[in-house]
Amino acid sequence: MKTEVLKKYYTNNSIRLKMIQSALNSYHTNKTVTTQKSRQLYNQRRRILKKYSNIESHKSIIKHSNLYIYKLKQFRKIIQEGPDYVCISCALALFRNQVIPFIKEKYSKEGILSQIEKHIQVNFNNNSSMQQQWICRLCSDKMKKQQLPARAISNKLEVCKIPSELKRLNNLEKHLIALRLPFMKIVNLTSGKLSSRLSQKGTKGPLHCVPSDVQETVTTLPRPVDKSMMVRLQLKRRLKYKAIWEEQLINPTDVRDALLILTK
């Protein structure tokens, strides 16, 4: 009997509509105590659930905003100080977490080498003794091992000025006089709306350094007629390849001048 009714319900459209209509009518007109009670219970349950979910969402909003404010405070605290801490040994400007207070007794106690002592002395005189002095962790570790830190100022490490002859070279001219030509695959580390020129780059896969014979390159360049002569030059990855990697105008006189500076 039941299966027959179900079969009619699923196959015959008009019968289905009739059945739904009659069910709805009986629901609305049925006002016995049991149905009323069950309806009441159902509505009550819905009200409670709604209230509960409201409270929960409010709670989570407060929780998240608190977390946000906390993180913002942390960030502001971190960026409050810039790289204002100068290492006494290597004179690098560092952040607070990269340096430790410099206490001379800590290092001299263990019988430090005379060279390092002298090195510290030199820098002591440069700085005013009133200020708190800092030393970076790397220098500190080296000095505790009684070694001179590799990047200490007393090693006279400095970047010299680039001569103007080298500065004015363009990209392709630099290629001509380079002893090693590096080949690598460069990828953008960040993806998204940021322009590819601005994004941080990284290398992927192997990196090849190909030695190039500068002597041969320069002697094959045409002899310049005057100082302003330009030559159109194409750089290929291999001579037999058709594709051109880079094409630019170069000045052979500039290349020669740069080489003279480098061989001095």
Ligand SMILES: [Zn+2]
């Ligand atoms: Zn240092």
